[in-house]
Amino acid sequence: MAVYTRINSEDMAALVAEFGVGELVSAKGIAEGVSNSNWLLETRGTPDAGRFILTVYEERTDTRDLPFFLDLLDHLAAAGCPVPRTIHDAGGSASRTIDTPQGEKMLALIEFLPGVSADDPTPAQAHAVGAALAQVHLAGQGFEGFRKDGMGPDAWRGFVRDCAGRWGEIDPALEGVPALVDDAIADWPDDLPVSTIHADLFPDNVLLVGDDVSGMIDFYFACTGPMAYDIAVTHAAWSFSPDGRRFNPAIGDALLGGYGSVRMPDARERAALPALAQAACLRFLLTRAYDWLNTPADAMVTRKDPLAFLRRHAFYRQQGAALFGALD
Amino acid sequence: MAVYTRINSEDMAALVAEFGVGELVSAKGIAEGVSNSNWLLETRGTPDAGRFILTVYEERTDTRDLPFFLDLLDHLAAAGCPVPRTIHDAGGSASRTIDTPQGEKMLALIEFLPGVSADDPTPAQAHAVGAALAQVHLAGQGFEGFRKDGMGPDAWRGFVRDCAGRWGEIDPALEGVPALVDDAIADWPDDLPVSTIHADLFPDNVLLVGDDVSGMIDFYFACTGPMAYDIAVTHAAWSFSPDGRRFNPAIGDALLGGYGSVRMPDARERAALPALAQAACLRFLLTRAYDWLNTPADAMVTRKDPLAFLRRHAFYRQQGAALFGALD
Numbered sequence: 239m240a241v242y243t244r245i246n247s248e249d250m251a252a253l254v255a256e257f258g259v260g261e262l263v264s265a266k267g268i269a270e271g272v273s274n275s276n277w278l279l280e281t282r283g284t285p286d287a288g289r290f291i292l293t294v295y296e297e298r299t300d301t302r303d304l305p306f307f308l309d310l311l312d313h314l315a316a317a318g319c320p321v322p323r324t325i326h327d328a329g330g331s332a333s334r335t336i337d338t339p340q341g342e343k344m345l346a347l348i349e350f351l352p353g354v355s356a357d358d359p360t361p362a363q364a365h366a367v368g369a370a371l372a373q374v375h376l377a378g379q380g381f382e383g384f385r386k387d388g389m390g391p392d393a394w395r396g397f398v399r400d401c402a403g404r405w406g407e408i409d410p411a412l413e414g415v416p417a418l419v420d421d422a423i424a425d426w427p428d429d430l431p432v433s434t435i436h437a438d439l440f441p442d443n444v445l446l447v448g449d450d451v452s453g454m455i456d457f458y459f460a461c462t463g464p465m466a467y468d469i470a471v472t473h474a475a476w477s478f479s480p481d482g483r484r485f486n487p488a489i490g491d492a493l494l495g496g497y498g499s500v501r502m503p504d505a506r507e508r509a510a511l512p513a514l515a516q517a518a519c520l521r522f523l524l525t526r527a528y529d530w531l532n533t534p535a536d537a538m539v540t541r542k543d544p545l546a547f548l549r550r551h552a553f554y555r556q557q558g559a560a561l562f563g564a565l566d
Numbered sequence: 567m568a569v570y571t572r573i574n575s576e577d578m579a580a581l582v583a584e585f586g587v588g589e590l591v592s593a594k595g596i597a598e599g600v601s602n603s604n605w606l607l608e609t610r611g612t613p614d615a616g617r618f619i620l621t622v623y624e625e626r627t628d629t630r631d632l633p634f635f636l637d638l639l640d641h642l643a644a645a646g647c648p649v650p651r652t653i654h655d656a657g658g659s660a661s662r663t664i665d666t667p668q669g670e671k672m673l674a675l676i677e678f679l680p681g682v683s684a685d686d687p688t689p690a691q692a693h694a695v696g697a698a699l700a701q702v703h704l705a706g707q708g709f710e711g712f713r714k715d716g717m718g719p720d721a722w723r724g725f726v727r728d729c730a731g732r733w734g735e736i737d738p739a740l741e742g743v744p745a746l747v748d749d750a751i752a753d754w755p756d757d758l759p760v761s762t763i764h765a766d767l768f769p770d771n772v773l774l775v776g777d778d779v780s781g782m783i784d785f786y787f788a789c790t791g792p793m794a795y796d797i798a799v800t801h802a803a804w805s806f807s808p809d810g811r812r813f814n815p816a817i818g819d820a821l822l823g824g825y826g827s828v829r830m831p832d833a834r835e836r837a838a839l840p841a842l843a844q845a846a847c848l849r850f851l852l853t854r855a856y857d858w859l860n861t862p863a864d865a866m867v868t869r870k871d872p873l874a875f876l877r878r879h880a881f882y883r884q885q886g887a888a889l890f891g892a893l894d
Contacts, residue, residue, distance in 0.1 A: 241597045246685040246686065247682045247683055247684055247685045247686075248684070248685055248686050250682070251682065261776075262682060263680045263681065263682065263775050263780075264680045264681060264682060264773075265682050266594070266596045266597075266598060266606055267596060267597035267598065268594045268595060268596055268597065268606075269569045269594075269595035269596065269597050270594060270595065278594055278596075278606060280680060352591045352592045352608060353591065353592060354575045354578070354579065354590060354591065354592060354593050355575055356575055356576070357574040357575045357576055358574065358575075358576050445592075447591050448589075452591075
């Protein structure tokens with residue numbers, strides 16, 4: 239939540255001019271995103287002028303994947319999904335480099351979309367989010383790009399190794415995680431229909447105006463994967479209190495109902511949802527545990543509690559298919 | 567440069583509704599200001615809808631002075647100065663309180679103004695800034711509020727005491743500062759014409775669109791004081807390279823020329839400028855030195871070098887009145 243790269247305002251104006259969207263008239267560094275620097279820009283003077291988000295990719299983003307992420311936004315926007323378009327520079331490229339005191343960095347300019355993320359979503363909002371997710375899945379099937387899920391099952395044992403012997407530093411309740419991961423990998427269904435999935439559609443990655451989804455953002459975990467897994471991720475991300483203690487069935491059902499109103503998962507997908515929801519919980523538990531153990535307690539970043547996803551995992555294991563009845 | 571206070575988006579929407587500027591459709595935390603939390607908001611649906619800056623005042627701001635700062639903005643905006651208007655709530659108040667996990671905090675909503683701060687200003691921009699400063703001084707004379715300069719001569723010996731014995735931790739060149747402060751206090755002219763002054767008009771507190779001043783912001787050091795001192799502060803803030811090693815006469819002259827085109831300082835003010843410029847350098851030197859000694863070296867805040875103002879001070883002492891000839 240910071241701006242890590244300093245760009246002189248005259249350099250910023252020159253940079254923006256390369257994108258052919260008019261003259262820069264405002265630039266505010268915004269406290270958004272965990273690992274990249276972002277500015278909200280405004281331009282004027284050409285038909286394409288308007289508001290944009292400029293992102294400078296910092297070291298935690300693997301910029302080899304940038305073309306995948308940026309092409310995906312253009313593909314989804316062209317298909318009518320509520321995602322920001324990318325702005326291409328005079329050479330037709332959606333990304334550029336900039337020299338900074340820390341060396342060369344990649345950057346991209348994307349459309350600004352209005353909307354506010356919901357901290358306490360309503361069922362009507364959850365319904366709209368489910369429908370928008372299904373819309374992405376349908377449009378994503380026509381996207382040619384391929385990206386493996388870097389946070390998928392193949393990565394989990396690596397996280398388990400990195401945390402080995404240290405679960406207790408977070409909470410003794412986490413000692414059982416390695417066995418749960420083994421189960422989830424064994425249960426992972428290999429033959430479900432795939433598309434391009436967001437894979438991280440938490441409430442802070444959805445912009446809402448009233449009950450409408452005005453923007454789905456932060457596609458930096460997007461990958462090629464089972465659509466049902468993305469449903470499970472989104473269900474786990476939206477339907478619980480942040481600490482994972484309280485499940486909100488009205489939100490969960492509205493999300494699934496919204497999804498089903500646009501794309502009905504097939505029987506195998508529906509059957510896989512309880513296992514995939516547990517898998518999704520482990521995916522976030524593992525990265526949170528890793529970050530917890532590798533973030534100094536006094537860092538200015540808020541550590542997210544891995545237990546919030548252990549609780550969700552237990553809930554999905556206990557309740558199973560009953561939670562996904564809205565899709566039947 | 568951060569957002570210190572977390573406001574739930576539903577609470578933010580309810581808060582904004584109290585100001586009668588329509589429905590909240592966007593809220594971005596912005597990395598601006600050193601000590602307060604700021605958001606760029608957008609609303610829609612009423613004639614008064616638009617874009618606004620929401621500021622939550624954190625502990626470093628003495629909120630007893632807020633009515634002075636906010637009334638001043640309204641006074642200056644009404645007089646045609648390029649400053650943001652404040653937005654008043656349904657009860658007519660320009661500030662409100664909000665409950666946060668850290669206790670009750672004050673907040674205010676002000677108009678968003680376009681513009682970009684210049685890192686490398688042109689003489690035409692400096693001319694516009696000088697003229698805008700003079701406009702504030704003329705309008706400020708009709709402002710009824712009074713505020714003593716908390717960073718003025720009366721405060722300097724306190725900073726000297728706080729830094730006593732520790733100048734060498736920053737740089738041995740600073741050992742002579744206490745004597746310079748004594749001189750500056752002795753030389754401080756008591757009978758110059760006063761107004762309401764900005765007292766901190768660095769380039770990052772001025773928004774520019776092309777060569778025009780679209781906004782003067784961050785009035786949180788504004789006070790009742792000699793207009794010539796504000797000219798001196800602004801001259802010292804704009805006319806040097808950031809490290810204070812290079813004076814740019816074209817910028818200094820343009821700033822003074824712009825000021826003089828709106829309000830010509832009288833002979834006593836002009837004669838006082840060399841001493842006031844030295845005083846202004848010491849004011850920033852002292853607060854930078856204090857912050858340097860009281861900010862952990864590994865804090866995420868960039869420490870500003872006090873020497874940059876010792877160099878300016880030496881330059882003003884050597885060059886004296888010759889630097890202010892543009893006002894003759």
